[in-house]
Amino acid sequence: xxxxxxxxxxxxxxxxxxxxxxxxxxxxxxxxxxxxxxxxxxxxxxxxxxxxxxxxxxxxxxxxxxxxxxxxxxxxxxxxxxxxxxxxxxxxxxxxxxxxxxxxxxxxxxxxxxxxxxxxxxxxxxxxxxxxxxxxxxxxxxxxxxxxxxxxxxxxxxxxxxxxxxxxxxxxxxxxxxxxxxxxxxxxxxxxxxxxxxxxxxxxxxxxxxxxxxxxxxxxxxxxxxxxxxxxxxxxxxxxxxxxxxxxxxxxxxxxxxxxxxxxxxxxxxxxxxxxxxxxxxxxxxxxxxxxxxxxxxxxxxxxxxxxxxxxxxxxxxxxxxxxxxxxxxxxxxxxxxxxxxxxxxxxxxxxxxxxxxxxxxxxxxxxxxxxxxxxxxxxxxxxxxxxxxxxxxxxxxxxxxxxxxxxxxxxxxxxxxxxxxxxxxxxxxxxxxxxxxxxxxxxxxxxxxxxxxxxxxxxxxxxxxxxxxxxxxxxxxxxxxxxxxxxxxxxxxxxxxxxxxxxxxxxxxxxxxxxxxxxxxxxxxxxxxxxxxxxxxxxxxxxxxxx
Amino acid sequence: xxxxxxxxxxxxxxxxxxxxxxxxxxxxxxxxxxxxxxxxxxxxxxxxxxxxxxxxxxxxxxxxxxxxxxxxxxx
Numbered sequence: 295x296x297x298x299x300x301x302x303x304x305x306x307x308x309x310x311x312x313x314x315x316x317x318x319x320x321x322x323x324x325x326x327x328x329x330x331x332x333x334x335x336x337x338x339x340x341x342x343x344x345x346x347x348x349x350x351x352x353x354x355x356x357x358x359x360x361x362x363x364x365x366x367x368x369x370x371x372x373x374x375x376x377x378x379x380x381x382x383x384x385x386x387x388x389x390x391x392x393x394x395x396x397x398x399x400x401x402x403x404x405x406x407x408x409x410x411x412x413x414x415x416x417x418x419x420x421x422x423x424x425x426x427x428x429x430x431x432x433x434x435x436x437x438x439x440x441x442x443x444x445x446x447x448x449x450x451x452x453x454x455x456x457x458x459x460x461x462x463x464x465x466x467x468x469x470x471x472x473x474x475x476x477x478x479x480x481x482x483x484x485x486x487x488x489x490x491x492x493x494x495x496x497x498x499x500x501x502x503x504x505x506x507x508x509x510x511x512x513x514x515x516x517x518x519x520x521x522x523x524x525x526x527x528x529x530x531x532x533x534x535x536x537x538x539x540x541x542x543x544x545x546x547x548x549x550x551x552x553x554x555x556x557x558x559x560x561x562x563x564x565x566x567x568x569x570x571x572x573x574x575x576x577x578x579x580x581x582x583x584x585x586x587x588x589x590x591x592x593x594x595x596x597x598x599x600x601x602x603x604x605x606x607x608x609x610x611x612x613x614x615x616x617x618x619x620x621x622x623x624x625x626x627x628x629x630x631x632x633x634x635x636x637x638x639x640x641x642x643x644x645x646x647x648x649x650x651x652x653x654x655x656x657x658x659x660x661x662x663x664x665x666x667x668x669x670x671x672x673x674x675x676x677x678x679x680x681x682x683x684x685x686x687x688x689x690x691x692x693x694x695x696x697x698x699x700x701x702x703x704x705x706x707x708x709x710x711x712x713x714x715x716x717x718x719x720x721x722x723x724x725x726x727x728x729x730x731x732x733x734x735x736x737x738x739x740x741x742x743x744x745x746x747x748x749x750x751x752x753x754x755x756x757x758x759x760x761x762x763x764x765x766x767x768x769x770x771x772x773x774x775x776x777x778x779x780x781x782x783x784x785x786x787x788x789x790x791x792x793x794x795x796x797x798x799x800x801x802x803x804x805x806x807x808x809x810x811x812x813x814x815x816x817x818x819x820x821x822x823x824x825x826x827x828x829x830x831x832x833x834x835x836x837x838x839x840x841x842x
Numbered sequence: 843x844x845x846x847x848x849x850x851x852x853x854x855x856x857x858x859x860x861x862x863x864x865x866x867x868x869x870x871x872x873x874x875x876x877x878x879x880x881x882x883x884x885x886x887x888x889x890x891x892x893x894x895x896x897x898x899x900x901x902x903x904x905x906x907x908x909x910x911x912x913x914x915x916x917x
Contacts, residue, residue: 469894472893473894623893623894624893627893627896630877631880631891631892631893631896636881636884637881639878639880639881640878640882640885643853643878643881648852648853648854648878651878652875652877652878652881653874655877656877692874
């Protein structure tokens with residue numbers, strides 16, 4: 295018997311979308327019912343079993359990578375722990391003058407262990423995700439220099455969520471190395487931390503200290519968690535099915551056949567894609583966080599209303615927060631605090647001042663962060679360009695900050711006034727949309743061609759009504775689709791404004807009478823059932839970030 | 843503590859460092875200031891500040907910075 299068909303291995307790929315009937319009408323209810331039925335002390339094992347069944351169903355034999363990562367985490371953690379324990383006992387009997395040297399020796403040993411872990415985990419990720427990109431680029435170089443060699447471009451199956459769980463596994467090893475957490479001896483707890491079923495597809499990228507204990511000690515389902523969790527899930531479904539998936543065919547049409555459209559339509563395509571991506575990813579995050587909440591698990595937030603950001607730098611503190619935090623903690627800070635970089639900072643500060651001195655060292659670390667960010671998203675030049683684009687924007691934003699402050703001061707401009715803040719938010723959103731155009735384009739060359747056509751053709755075709763009608767006809771859509779998207783966006787925007795003001799809509803709703811609560815609940819369900827983009831004429835759209 | 847205050851005033855003047863308790867959370871010190879601060883603190887107190895110590899809880903006030911420096915000196 296072939297492994298690929300064994301016990302439904304890989305037979306439910308569609309479950310990577312949290313909004314398919316198989317997932318939310320079969321898998322999740324079965325999981326909740328069985329979780330409720332098992333005794334409290336076995337609940338963690340039920341969650342672990344459900345998570346592995348989920349991964350088996352969506353990935354089949356590729357589950358081996360998840361298992362390998364878990365075992366590797368356990369081994370490297372325990373190895374580090376052993377060296378750290380030995381270091382402590384040795385240091386306790388070492389004379390004071392020799393302590394520094396002894397400590398250095400043990401730190402070096404720990405660094406080698408971490409390096410080995412990085413080599414293994416990141417190596418597997420690089421091998422599976424980037425070897426095709428690397429070899430095809432090498433072939434292009436060979437052809438350019440007329441070298442008669444052509445390497446075979448490998449094609450590997452990528453395990454679902456590998457980009458996410460690899461970073462999560464690495465954060466565990468780094469945190470053990472830094473002494474932030476103790477190495478875990480319980481492989482079950484580590485396996486659940488890494489493989490918890492809603493989170494494994496597209497994050498959020500959790501730290502061991504955030505979720506491992508919570509998951510392992512998950513208790514009975516509480517009514518409040520159940521209702522709050524379902525509400526959050528439904529809100530995500532609204533974003534994904536009513537907005538993102540409804541825009542999807544329009545976005546595909548514009549990006550695939552951009553040369554048939556005007557600059558105005560290409561700009562509209564970039565805006566639509568940005569909305570689609572945000573609604574898709576943040577909607578999926580609502581689903582993940584909502585499902586986890588049903589079991590009483592608090593997952594870290596991945597979005598905090600990014601389009602209210604006043605700068606690109608702030609935008610990335612509000613968009614895909616857990617990835618940004620990972621890159622900051624494990625790439626940015628280790629680079630800027632490395633010995634030579636600190637010397638560079640101190641020397642540069644004396645020469646070029648308090649602002650530009652640290653900016654020099656910071657820019658090297660920032661470059662590494664954004665190169666990794668771009669590459670993490672995919673093995674294509676447009677993703678690397680996307681990273682570099684944001685690197686340049688953030689760096690230039692930092693570089694000109696003193697000049698902008700000085701101009702504002704001299705012109706008596708209140709940088710905290712509503713209109714100034716609004717202008718900053720609009721500017722940030724425009725820059726984000728341009729970045730997303732390159733991100734979504736079918737290759738970097740097409741990205742530049744689209745951008746060129748958009749810039750040169752935008753003014754004469756800013757409101758290309760006929761072009762829009764053509765897109766709608768070609769995709770079998772009509773103006774009603776756009777009205778539904780617009781109305782739903784207004785509702786999501788209203789919730790965002792309230793959240794931005796510190797008002798929790800769910801908490802406010804919970805204070806209302808039961809009749810009102812259930813009326814809102816049913817209204818939301820009916821709205822999704824009527825206006826959701828599914829059924830005839832729609833193909834189920836996989837979560838966009840699951841491919842990264 | 844006075845040494846830390848004078849380093850901070852050199853890096854970013856115009857803040858009441860002795861009384862401010864939310865230097866990071868209140869966005870008084872940005873990441874560039876922190877990069878400079880780390881280099882100066884290490885130089886002044888002969889310590890190594892690892893990346894893992896760069897958390898708001900260690901930099902929100904001069905007292906917290908002093909406590910971190912003291913702890914790292916003992917290690």
